[in-house]
Amino acid sequence: xxxxxxxxxxxxxxxxxELDSWKYLWYNPSHNPFKGSKVRLYQFRTSxxxxxxLDRPISGQALVSVININKQIINFFKLEAIxxxxxxxxxxxxxxxxxxxxxxxxxxxxxIGWKVGGKxxxxxxQATARSWMLxxxxxxxxxxxxxxxxxxxxxxxxxxxxxxxx
Numbered sequence: 001x002x003x004x005x006x007x008x009x010x011x012x013x014x015x016x017x018e019l020d021s022w023k024y025l026w027y028n029p030s031h032n033p034f035k036g037s038k039v040r041l042y043q044f045r046t047s048x049x050x051x052x053x054l055d056r057p058i059s060g061q062a063l064v065s066v067i068n069i070n071k072q073i074i075n076f077f078k079l080e081a082i083x084x085x086x087x088x089x090x091x092x093x094x095x096x097x098x099x100x101x102x103x104x105x106x107x108x109x110x111x112i113g114w115k116v117g118g119k120x121x122x123x124x125x126q127a128t129a130r131s132w133m134l135x136x137x138x139x140x141x142x143x144x145x146x147x148x149x150x151x152x153x154x155x156x157x158x159x160x161x162x163x164x165x166x
Contacts, residue, residue: 081110091126097133105132 092102
């Protein structure tokens with residue numbers, strides 16, 4: 001840990017697990033504080049052959065940049081979000097609700113990762129949308145009139161003479 005400049009045990013274990021998943025080493029944690037974990041290093045040699053993942057067939061493996069994979073994943077999520085937004089707009093239109101409310105609903109839950117209360121994953125978005133519509137109706141009914149800004153709240157009806165002592 002000191003040689004790699006890692007200060008916490010959790011960071012050390014996370015890094016070791018990542019190195020194991022990337023096949024730089026083999027890591028078998030013991031989960032026992034009195035017994036050490038087993039780590040085996042692979043031998044890396046230089047050759048003219050293409051790198052092949054041992055979990056794949058011997059026929060060969062195409063090397064693909066991780067950056068391109070991440071871009072494809074991001075594009076997939078964008079396409080999924082667009083499709084979900086269209087579904088929500090159709091649902092709100094079918095329920096005779098304005099498109100603005102549908103967009104508010106979509107943006108709100110898209111922003112919090114489609115979780116209810118910010119914690120639990122949403123199971124049925126249609127039911128959540130219906131409760132959104134009910135609450136929107138309640139908000140329209142229970143809206144209070146904003147305070148009148150032109151009215152002088154300190155104005156009194158009596159003419160007072162401030163020259164007289166109390």
